[in-house]
Amino acid sequence: SQTIHQWPATLVQPVGSPLSLECTVEGTSNPNLYWYRQAAGRGLQLLFYSVGIGQISSEVPQNLSASRPQDRQFILSSKKLLLSDSGFYLCAWSVLFGTSGGDNTGELFFGEGSRLTVL
Amino acid sequence: AQSVTQLDSQVPVFEEAPVELRCNYSSSVSVYLFWYVQYPNQGLQLLLKYLSGSTLVKGINGFEAEFNKSQTSFHLRKPSVHISDTAEYFCAVSENLGGYNKLIFGAGTRLAVHP
Numbered sequence: 001s002q003t004i005h006q007w008p009a010t011l012v013q014p015v016g017s018p019l020s021l022e023c024t025v026e027g028t029s030n031p032n033l034y035w036y037r038q039a040a041g042r043g044l045q046l047l048f049y050s051v052g053i054g055q056i057s058s059e060v061p062q063n064l065s066a067s068r069p070q071d072r073q074f075i076l077s078s079k080k081l082l083l084s085d086s087g088f089y090l091c092a093w094s095v096l097f098g099t100s101g102g103d104n105t106g107e108l109f110f111g112e113g114s115r116l117t118v119l
Numbered sequence: 120a121q122s123v124t125q126l127d128s129q130v131p132v133f134e135e136a137p138v139e140l141r142c143n144y145s146s147s148v149s150v151y152l153f154w155y156v157q158y159p160n161q162g163l164q165l166l167l168k169y170l171s172g173s174t175l176v177k178g179i180n181g182f183e184a185e186f187n188k189s190q191t192s193f194h195l196r197k198p199s200v201h202i203s204d205t206a207e208y209f210c211a212v213s214e215n216l217g218g219y220n221k222l223i224f225g226a227g228t229r230l231a232v233h234p
Contacts, residue, residue: 043226044163044209090162094220105151105170106213106220110162 002027006091006111013118019064019078021114023091026072031093033074034108035066038088050074081118089114121145121214125225133233134202140195140228142210151213152193153222154184158206166208169193180204205232 006023013019025031035047046059048066056066063082067075074091091111095104126141144150151170155163167178174186184195193210210225 044224046221049221088160092163094222104220105168106215106222107151107153107165107168108163108211108222110155110164113160113162115160 002093002109004091004093004109004111006089006114009112009114011114011116013081013116015083015118016080019076019081019085019116021076021089021091021116023074023076023111024072025074025093028072028093028095030071031095033068034092034094035064035074035076036090036092038090040087044090048076081116083118086116086118089116121150121212121223123210123212123223123225125208125210125228127228128226129229129231131231131233132200135199137198138196138200138204138230140208140210140230142193142195142225144191144193144210144212144223146191146212151220152184152186153211153213154178154182154193154195155209155211156180156206157209157227163209166195200230200232202232202234204230206230 003026033050036044037047048056048058050056050068053068064078090113092108094108122145124143132138153168154166156166157163166182167176167184169176169186177183182197184193186193207227207229209227211222213220214223
């Protein structure tokens with residue numbers, strides 16, 4: 001079966017420090033990968049998605065970047081954190097659209113989340 | 120582009136009472152619809168999904184939802200809630216972007232079950 005893990009689960013960082021959140025998926029190949037953010041009391045905001053290694057699309061301009069160095073690894077980074085980067089970050093995967101025999105509905109499978117507090 | 124409206128940001132209810140969480144989406148073309156639940160400090164878990172066929176969809180934890188194409192609604196219901204159902208619930212619709220399906224989420228409904 002497929003699993004998705006992200007870490008660290010909790011992170012407290014000072015303003016101006018770098019960030020690296022990592023996400024890995026097991027049990028599937030060529031997934032679509034996503035990073036979402038939830039700010040306090042707000043809904044889900046899609047930050048980045050990736051349809052393959054090295055292919056990253058950004059949904060909103062921001063202080064963050066994403067990379068996909070391997071098929072099932074997705075990394076969220078920042079060189080200098082801002083207070084507004086605080087939030088709950090969620091990694092997710094879905095079946096690659098058009099995959100033969102796959103579920104092409106767009107259904108997402110989420111990781112456990114990473115809570116980032118920037119002080 | 121698709122959009123999803125969850126009409127209630129918060130729903131308080133007493134234990135063992137019925138509950139309905141409302142969701143409307145913007146398009147009447149063929150869509151895939153989902154309800155996710157998020158417990159505090161956890162990721163989102165799929166409750167149920169509508170892909171095609173019967174308009175009444177049953178999910179986990181006793182929840183069900185009814186797809187209504189004419190009203191572009193996908194309301195979530197449970198006949199008798201428990202304290203453990205306290206969580207945030209997200210409705211989502213899948214949008215086809217030409218070779219890529221993207222989930223559009225509503226703003227969420229916080230369900231608070233009181234004893």
